[in-house]
Amino acid sequence: MLKIAIYGKGxxxxxxxxxxxxxxxxxxxxxxxxxxxxPKADSTINLLDGHPPVPVMNFIRDYDRxxxxxxxxxxxxxxxxxxxxxxGPTPGLGCAGRGxxxxxxxxxxLRLFELCKPDVVLYDVLGDVVxxxxxxxxxxxxxxxxxxxxxxxxxxxxxxxxxxxxVQNFADRGYASVRGIVLNRRNVPAxxxxxxxxxxxxxxxxxxxxxxxxxxxxxxxxxxxxVQGAPDSPAGLAFRELADTxxxxxxxx
Amino acid sequence: xxxxxxxxSVYAADTSGACSALYELGGMSVIHDAxxxxxxxxxxxxxRWYHQDSMVFLTGLTEADAILGNDEKLVGDLVQTAMELRPxxxxxxxxxxxxxVGTDYxxxxxxxxxxxxxxxxxxHSDGMHSYLHGxxxxxxxxxxxxxxxxxxxxxxxxxxxxxxxxxxSTNGSVQKLRNILERNGFRVIAPLGMDCTLEEVSQMGSASxxxxxxxxxxxxxxxxxxxxxxxxxxxxxxxTEFSRQVLMSMQSSxxxxxxAVPCAETRHDAAQDAPLVVGExxxxxxxxxxxxxxxxxxxxxxxxxxxxxxxxRKTDSTTEDEDEIAALFTTATGVVADPLYxxxxxxxxxxxxxxxxxxxxRCYRHLIPDLIGTPIAPLLAAKENVECFVLTK
Numbered sequence: 001m002l003k004i005a006i007y008g009k010g011x012x013x014x015x016x017x018x019x020x021x022x023x024x025x026x027x028x029x030x031x032x033x034x035x036x037x038x039p040k041a042d043s044t045i046n047l048l049d050g051h052p053p054v055p056v057m058n059f060i061r062d063y064d065r066x067x068x069x070x071x072x073x074x075x076x077x078x079x080x081x082x083x084x085x086x087x088g089p090t091p092g093l094g095c096a097g098r099g100x101x102x103x104x105x106x107x108x109x110l111r112l113f114e115l116c117k118p119d120v121v122l123y124d125v126l127g128d129v130v131x132x133x134x135x136x137x138x139x140x141x142x143x144x145x146x147x148x149x150x151x152x153x154x155x156x157x158x159x160x161x162x163x164x165x166x167v168q169n170f171a172d173r174g175y176a177s178v179r180g181i182v183l184n185r186r187n188v189p190a191x192x193x194x195x196x197x198x199x200x201x202x203x204x205x206x207x208x209x210x211x212x213x214x215x216x217x218x219x220x221x222x223x224x225x226x227v228q229g230a231p232d233s234p235a236g237l238a239f240r241e242l243a244d245t246x247x248x249x250x251x252x253x
Numbered sequence: 254x255x256x257x258x259x260x261x262s263v264y265a266a267d268t269s270g271a272c273s274a275l276y277e278l279g280g281m282s283v284i285h286d287a288x289x290x291x292x293x294x295x296x297x298x299x300x301r302w303y304h305q306d307s308m309v310f311l312t313g314l315t316e317a318d319a320i321l322g323n324d325e326k327l328v329g330d331l332v333q334t335a336m337e338l339r340p341x342x343x344x345x346x347x348x349x350x351x352x353x354v355g356t357d358y359x360x361x362x363x364x365x366x367x368x369x370x371x372x373x374x375x376x377h378s379d380g381m382h383s384y385l386h387g388x389x390x391x392x393x394x395x396x397x398x399x400x401x402x403x404x405x406x407x408x409x410x411x412x413x414x415x416x417x418x419x420x421x422s423t424n425g426s427v428q429k430l431r432n433i434l435e436r437n438g439f440r441v442i443a444p445l446g447m448d449c450t451l452e453e454v455s456q457m458g459s460a461s462x463x464x465x466x467x468x469x470x471x472x473x474x475x476x477x478x479x480x481x482x483x484x485x486x487x488x489x490x491x492x493t494e495f496s497r498q499v500l501m502s503m504q505s506s507x508x509x510x511x512x513a514v515p516c517a518e519t520r521h522d523a524a525q526d527a528p529l530v531v532g533e534x535x536x537x538x539x540x541x542x543x544x545x546x547x548x549x550x551x552x553x554x555x556x557x558x559x560x561x562x563x564x565x566r567k568t569d570s571t572t573e574d575e576d577e578i579a580a581l582f583t584t585a586t587g588v589v590a591d592p593l594y595x596x597x598x599x600x601x602x603x604x605x606x607x608x609x610x611x612x613x614x615r616c617y618r619h620l621i622p623d624l625i626g627t628p629i630a631p632l633l634a635a636k637e638n639v640e641c642f643v644l645t646k
Contacts, residue, residue, distance in 0.1 A: 095353065097354075098353055098354075098355065101355045131322070131355065132322060132354050132355025132357065133355045135357075136355065139357055139359075139360065140360065140363075170360070172364045172367055173357070173360035173361075173363055173364060174360065174363050175360065
C-alpha cells in the first residue's frame, strides 16, 4: 500500500495536488482513500462535485457521539476515491492537532484500511508540522512518504525547509521520509531553478512541475479536479505523470 | 447527567492495569505524567507494593515539557535510568496530558531501544479507559517481545492469561488456580502476570491450550492463536461443577484446536428479574455460570468494563451509566457486586457484597474471597458481611 502525506505552506495548493493525485491514481484503476487533515475540511471537495463528507470532528460535535460506521463520515467520489475529512474544533477553541489524532484513532477502530483495502492512501495535511497532531500522518503505520508542495516563492520554500527539518528530527523514530517535491508554479522569476536548488540542498528531487493554469481553477469552479475535467490539459497530464512516477514506488516495494 | 457518577466509584485506570500486568517481570514501567508521586498507580491499586520490589517510575512531566514537546528530555532520562538499572525491558505508559498533546509512545520506544539496546515498548494508556485496556496491551507486548517462536508443543500444558491482582487480589487464588489445573493434568507453563518470570514467558508458545481468566488476557490469547495455533478457553474455574466444565473445555480445545467460552456458553439467557452479578466479563460470567449450575436458575451479568460481545449472553448488560445501573438493580432479585455498588441498590433487593480490587482498591481487600473451585451458591445465601458506605442524597 502506498501511503503519502502531502505537506506545504498554507494556500500553496496542497488540496489541489492531493485530490488531483487521487483522481490520477483512480484513473489507473487503483483504489484510493484521501483523508483531509485540515480543519477547513475542504480537501476532497473537488472529488465530490463540491459536496464534501461530514467531517469527523463535526460529526462528533453535532451528534455528541463517535461515528459507528465509515458510511457516516465518508463519501465516495470521482473514480471511487473514498473521501474523509478530519475537520476541526470550533474556531478559536479546542485543539486541531488533537482532532487529527482522534480522527486517526477512530478510523483505525472503524477498520478503514481492512474494509476499504486501498492501494493508495493520501493524507492532505494542514500547512506546517506545528505540533504532534500535525505529525500524526507521518508516524509509523500511517504515511511512508512525504511529498512537499512548494512554489519558488520565498515563504513557500521557508515552510518547505521547516517541514524537511521536522521530518529529519524524526529520523530515529521510524517515521516517513521525504519522497520529493511538487513544484506548483506561481510564475515567479527563475522558479524552477530556485526549487531545484532547494531540492538539491535537501538531498531530494522535484517529482512534478505543475504549470499555473486556468484549467485547474475552471475545473474547480465545477467541483472537479483538472484530472477529471481536463485530463489531457498540461496540468492534467502533469498530475497523471506524477501518479505514474509514484506507482513505480509501490511496484519497487 | 450523562456519563456522570455522583455515587458510584470508577474502576482502576489503564495505567494501573499496565503497571499491574508488568509488576513482577523485571522490567521498568515508566508513567509519563505530571507529579512526582506514583501512589495512585501503585499503592492504591497494587497490593504487592509493600512486599515486592518493582521498578515503577513517573517522569514528572511539567507544563513546559508538554507545551514544548520536550521529548528529548524524556528520552535522555529514560536512557540514563535504564543504563543504571539495566531492566529486562522498558514500558512507557501514557497518561491524559501526553495523550492530549499527541505524544508518540511507539516512536519514543524505538528511540530508547536504539540507544539502550533494551527492549522498549509504548503502552497507549490515557487514564480514560479501565485497567483492562492497559493490562491487555502490556501482556501482548511482553509476549510479542519475549516468546520464543520455535518451541515445540507440549501436550497437557497451558498458560493462564489475564492475571492481575486487580481481578484476583493476593488471596491465594492464583496458587489455587495453578493447583486445580495441575491436579487435572495441565502443567502450567506461565501464569502471566502473577507468580511468573520472563523465562516462563519465553516458553509460552509450547502450551497446548490457553486459559483466559479476564478480558485483559483476550488479545494475547488471540495473538497466540494466530501466531502459534494455540486455542483458548475463556472462564475462571470457580464453583465445583463449573470448574469441571472449564477443565473439560480446556481438554477438548487442546485436542480439537477450537476455542471455547464456557463463561457464556454454559449459561442460559436469564429472565429480566434474574439475579445480577457485576464485574469483569469473564470473572462475572464464570460466577454467573457457577451459580446457574448450583441453583438451576440463570443469572445475568452487568459488565461496565471493556468486553468482547462473544463473552456475554444477550440478556447481559454493559452499561456504565450510574442511573441505568441503579435502574437495573431495581429489576433484580439479588445483586452480587463490589460493596461500593451498595448505595445504588434498593433496600428491597438483596445485596451480596463481593469486593473487587479494581473497584474498591484496598478498602475491602482483606474480605476478598478465594472462589477457585469453591461452591458459589453460599455467596447468595450469605448475609451482608461487609460494612458498606451508604451515601444519602
